[in-house]
Amino acid sequence: MTGYILKRLLSAIPVLLGISVIVFLIMAMIPGDPATAILGSYATPENVEKLNRDLGLDQGLVPRYFIWLGNMLQGDFGRSFALNRPVLDEVLDRFGATLILAGTSFVMCSILGIAAGVISAARQYGFADKAITFVVLLGISIPSFFLGMMMILIFAVQLRWFPVSGMWPIYGDRNLWVLMDHLAMPAIALAVVATGVIARLARSAMLEVLRQDFIRTARAKGVHERRVIWRHALRAAMVSIIPILGIQAGFVLSGAVYIEMVFQWPGVGRMLVDAILKRDILLVQGGVVFIAACYVMFNIMVDVAQALLDPRIKT
Amino acid sequence: MTFMNLPRRALLAATAATALALSVGGAAAQTPENVLIVGQIAEPQALDPAAVTAVNDFRILMNMYDGLVRYKDGTLEVEPALATDWTISEDGTVYTFTLREGVTFHDGSAFDAEAVKFNFDRMLDEAHPYHDTGPFPLAFFFSAVENVEVIDAQNVAFTLNSPYAPFLSNLAYPTGLIVSPAAVMEHGADFGRNPSGTGAFTFGEWRSNEAVVVQANPDYWDGAPALETVVFRPITDANTRTAEMLAGGIDLMVEVPPVALSEFQGDSYTVHEQAGPHVWFLILNAKEGPFADVRVRQAANYAINKEAIVNDVLEGTAEVAAGPTPPAFAWAYNPDLEPYPYDPDRARALLAEAGAEGAELTFYVTEGGSGMLDPVAMGTAIQADLEAVGLDVTIETYEWNTFLGNVNPGLEGKADMAQMAWMTNDPDTLPFLALRTEAWPDKGGFNSGYYSNPEVDVLLDAARVETDQSERARLYQEMQVIVQEDAPWVFVANWKQNAVTSDRVGGFSLQPSFFLLLDDVTKN
Numbered sequence: 001m002t003g004y005i006l007k008r009l010l011s012a013i014p015v016l017l018g019i020s021v022i023v024f025l026i027m028a029m030i031p032g033d034p035a036t037a038i039l040g041s042y043a044t045p046e047n048v049e050k051l052n053r054d055l056g057l058d059q060g061l062v063p064r065y066f067i068w069l070g071n072m073l074q075g076d077f078g079r080s081f082a083l084n085r086p087v088l089d090e091v092l093d094r095f096g097a098t099l100i101l102a103g104t105s106f107v108m109c110s111i112l113g114i115a116a117g118v119i120s121a122a123r124q125y126g127f128a129d130k131a132i133t134f135v136v137l138l139g140i141s142i143p144s145f146f147l148g149m150m151m152i153l154i155f156a157v158q159l160r161w162f163p164v165s166g167m168w169p170i171y172g173d174r175n176l177w178v179l180m181d182h183l184a185m186p187a188i189a190l191a192v193v194a195t196g197v198i199a200r201l202a203r204s205a206m207l208e209v210l211r212q213d214f215i216r217t218a219r220a221k222g223v224h225e226r227r228v229i230w231r232h233a234l235r236a237a238m239v240s241i242i243p244i245l246g247i248q249a250g251f252v253l254s255g256a257v258y259i260e261m262v263f264q265w266p267g268v269g270r271m272l273v274d275a276i277l278k279r280d281i282l283l284v285q286g287g288v289v290f291i292a293a294c295y296v297m298f299n300i301m302v303d304v305a306q307a308l309l310d311p312r313i314k315t
Numbered sequence: 316m317t318f319m320n321l322p323r324r325a326l327l328a329a330t331a332a333t334a335l336a337l338s339v340g341g342a343a344a345q346t347p348e349n350v351l352i353v354g355q356i357a358e359p360q361a362l363d364p365a366a367v368t369a370v371n372d373f374r375i376l377m378n379m380y381d382g383l384v385r386y387k388d389g390t391l392e393v394e395p396a397l398a399t400d401w402t403i404s405e406d407g408t409v410y411t412f413t414l415r416e417g418v419t420f421h422d423g424s425a426f427d428a429e430a431v432k433f434n435f436d437r438m439l440d441e442a443h444p445y446h447d448t449g450p451f452p453l454a455f456f457f458s459a460v461e462n463v464e465v466i467d468a469q470n471v472a473f474t475l476n477s478p479y480a481p482f483l484s485n486l487a488y489p490t491g492l493i494v495s496p497a498a499v500m501e502h503g504a505d506f507g508r509n510p511s512g513t514g515a516f517t518f519g520e521w522r523s524n525e526a527v528v529v530q531a532n533p534d535y536w537d538g539a540p541a542l543e544t545v546v547f548r549p550i551t552d553a554n555t556r557t558a559e560m561l562a563g564g565i566d567l568m569v570e571v572p573p574v575a576l577s578e579f580q581g582d583s584y585t586v587h588e589q590a591g592p593h594v595w596f597l598i599l600n601a602k603e604g605p606f607a608d609v610r611v612r613q614a615a616n617y618a619i620n621k622e623a624i625v626n627d628v629l630e631g632t633a634e635v636a637a638g639p640t641p642p643a644f645a646w647a648y649n650p651d652l653e654p655y656p657y658d659p660d661r662a663r664a665l666l667a668e669a670g671a672e673g674a675e676l677t678f679y680v681t682e683g684g685s686g687m688l689d690p691v692a693m694g695t696a697i698q699a700d701l702e703a704v705g706l707d708v709t710i711e712t713y714e715w716n717t718f719l720g721n722v723n724p725g726l727e728g729k730a731d732m733a734q735m736a737w738m739t740n741d742p743d744t745l746p747f748l749a750l751r752t753e754a755w756p757d758k759g760g761f762n763s764g765y766y767s768n769p770e771v772d773v774l775l776d777a778a779r780v781e782t783d784q785s786e787r788a789r790l791y792q793e794m795q796v797i798v799q800e801d802a803p804w805v806f807v808a809n810w811k812q813n814a815v816t817s818d819r820v821g822g823f824s825l826q827p828s829f830f831l832l833l834d835d836v837t838k839n
Contacts, residue, residue: 032716036723038368038452043723044748044759047455054450084361084507085523093523149554157561164559170352170526170546264550266524274357274551279716 004307008300015296016289020072023288024065027281033057034081037279055081057281068285077286082278087286091268095290097167098267100179101259102252104187109194109252110245114234116195117202117241121210122229132199140196144255148189148262155185165264186263190255194248201244205237212236239310246302250295346566349543351820351838353831354556354565358524358549361507364492365438365451370685370738373489374569374831375527375547379421380492380512383412383431384483386828391592391644391740393483397426397493397513407478407782414469418536420495421517428471432463433496435473448504453490457482478780480787481741488740489830515540515834524549540834541822560584560815566838567823568815569831573630573689579815588811589825592643593686594636594745595736597697597805600726602765605674605706610665612802615732616655618662618704619697625808628692633808638795639750640742641809643827646784647742649792652799654806662704675707679722679733684715686736688810694734697805725756725763732805733763738829742791747775750798766803 035051036043052058059067071078077087116136120129156164162185168174169182209215210233218228257269264270268287275283346352359372364380367373383398398412418426436443438454459479464472475482485491498511510518515535519528527547533539548565550556557575560568571579571586579586599606599615606612621635634642637652666672680694681687691712698708711730713721722733737745747754752767754760771794778790799806814831816823821837 030717031720032714033720035452036719037716042368042453042455043719044761046759047452051450051452082360083358083523084363084366084504090523152555152558157558160562164562164564165550165555166525166548168522168525170548171347171350261552262555264552264555270551271524277715 001304001307005300005304008303012296012300016293019292020069020285020289021065023285024068027279027284028061028064030279032279034279034281037277038081068282072286072289077290078282080275080280080283082275082280082283087282090271090283091287091290094266094268094271094287095294097265098253098256098260098269100167101183101186101190101265101267102249102256104183105190105194105256106245106249106252108187108191109198109248112191113195113198113248114202114241116199118206118229118234120199120203121206121233124207129203136196136199139192140200142192143258144189144193145258145262147192148186148259151185151189152262167266186259186265189262190252190259193255194252197251198241198244198248202237202241205240205244206233208240209233209237239306242302242306242309246299249298249302253291253295346563346819349541349838350546351542351544351567351833351836352546352548352565353833354559354568355547355549356553356556356570357551359527359547362510362518362521362527363448363507364489364494364512365434365454366449366507367489368452370829373829375529376489376492377514377830378516378545378833379510379514379518379529380489380494381514382486382488382491382493383414384487384491386487386826386830388832389824389827391484391827392646393487396487401483403782407480407780408475410473410475410482411466412471412473414471415536416469418513419534420497420511420513421532422495422498422501422511424495424497426493426513427468428465429468430496431471431493432465433499434493435460435463437499438490445499445503448499448506451490453488456485456488456490478782480779480782481743484741484743487828516545519544535834537834541837542833545833560817563817566817566820569812571813571815573632576630576632576813583818585816585818585820585823587814587816587823587825588632589813589827589829590634590641590643590809590811591738591827591829592641592740593736593738593810593812593829594639594641594806595633595686595688595693595734595808595810596636596639597807598722598726598733598735598764599803599805600731600764601767601803602727604731605669605671605676606731606764608669608671609801610669611671611674612805613655614662614665614669614671614704615701615706615805616802617658617665618706619700619805619807620657621654621807622657624693624696628689628696629808632813633688633810636806636809638799638806639746639804640791640795643809644742644791647788647791649795652795655799655802659700659704666705672705673707676701676709676731677729678708678710679718679726679730680710680712681715681718681734682712684718684736686738686810687715687734688736688808690734693807697807722763723756723761725765727765735763735804736810740828743775743779746771746791746794746798747779750803751775764803766801768797768801771797771801 035048039047080087080090083090116132120132123129152164155161163182167182169178215233218232256267260267260270272287355371357371359375360367364376381397384393385396387394397415399415400413402411420426437445438451439457439460459475461474461476466472495511499506502509508521515532516529517532519530521527529545531540531543550559553572556568559565599612601607625633625635635654637654640648642648681690683690694710698710701708726733739745749761750766751772754762755765756763774790774794778787781787812825812829814825819838822835826832
């Protein structure tokens, strides 16, 4: 197992290097430069040139890439132009907020999605199945930012049950309850689509398994139906459900961008959108590389989990 | 089928959890007395006035710092602030300021002539030990300053390399706000997050992406403010900002989207409006193509229904512009100027005369940008108006930074017209940078449409060195008449900045400078 994990970790290095080259090139190639974004109306060639010199952007692409990469390998992600603070501080601050949001959503959609899928499969074509399929379809079809805005209008502006936006109140204590109060709407809005997708795929995975011989054997030898479904069938189906969860984790993480905008959640997605619009090169590059590294690590964890569940995969 | 027990139990648990969550969220936040929560449009870049360029940051800075001079309430004319008095030498190159006595920075250090010198040397002198606390993108506002000389603790003299009339007005701009040298020395490049000035509010804390908190300065030289605390919250999404205002999460909201204004009718809210030094126009390519003919440029001014754009597209949040200078510069504005009327027949006649019927035009439109209002909708309306008089307009849309990268180097060989908007602090800035022959893009200016009129050049050069305000005004007024006639641009709109306050807020008014001044504001 250790060998397998090591192999997977090693294979992540070229992926990350490739990502760093791609994000660097994209930021270098997109029209508009940081100096123009900072100076706005006052971006005369003279002012742009001076500012580029101050920002260290007057060097060639290749030296700039290697300086950036070298610094990054030593843990120095540089300083954000637009926020005037170290990139890593900003990314870590923001990533924590995103993890809280995306993590909550992910747990929600995994549990609810799998539960809905299993119930659907167990009661195939029954009332529960039809009701769940209908709700799931509805959930998949609503764009999350629209759902978020509707939730704000109903639950924050009209009913005033939840705060409109932000992660913490402006004044007062910071505790778990307050956080949950702020987290409830964005986490639900973010989880809805992923819950639907997981439920649909979990249902088909379960149906596949329920048709197999060992399930018939289990039933024939008198195992309780509840045990057949939740133990025997679900465990077997998990092998195909876990990769779906892995993909949905990525989906929840990227979907967080919209939700963070709508609910002004101080997360990494919103940070990247702002940074791209301001051509905050180092923040975009550092942020993307950091997220990519987390994403790659998460995928490795999923693969390892899968290998643990099903030893055939390793070979 | 007993396995259904489990989902039923799960459903119960979920219901209980939801109910619990709802009861927690029950208490709607009521903001406390004397604490004003301001909904800003973005996270500030830094709280160092020399280092920032965005109006969004200026809104905070103007409440924490003072300049040597400031704009008189409700105008764009300068009055004393940290300087109580000044004299200008006969030739207009030496400005000597007498400083206010007994003023201290929030960190306790004294405000004196040395502090003034430190501020400008830090920005302008690359050899200054604290020049590396920049970059200072707007330092060129003071590029005319040759040196700053300390005469004694209360007197300081600025020597300019040539007469430069906008100097005082630039000192009133946020780039001219005075920071505490002691704090810069202590915090270096992190001064922007540990600011110290002389203003009405002192820095409290900055929670990244959540809030900047400032506290009343009880010793403020111009009288302590009525509020105890002001909280600036960055809420980048305009819909969310509107929702926060409706839900009572903020007390004051700036830059209300035109479509959301109707939400704030009624007694619970006050909508504030103030025309500012802003002009929204179309740059016409006067070098080549149909717009090289002045009659076609005038035809475009007649053909576009500006009333409809400001009233329908912008929902009344702007006024029709008459010429290149916004009316907010009251002293320099020519009140006799009438906007081009909407007259499609006249436009068709001019086009026929110029033989430009059915001409094909390329029109650069941006998706949005600083001061650009609602550019896509405005661009479409303009396209329809021009097509109605027989011009064939093709729109090309670009993201803001890309757009600037295309427009600023000049329209030659690329486009016939482009949208543009400017917000300035002096009537000199825009025409000087965008209408002179010497300001063509290849000479480092913003005259992207290659307009050239020697008469205008002479007037603008003369106005820049004239220190007598009434004479300067006369020169600008004459320039406006000529430029309107020459029509290098289609003059479209002057934006009225808006803000909404809740009924708990008193004493608030917007300034024509577009700054947000809170020292007289109350909240109960």
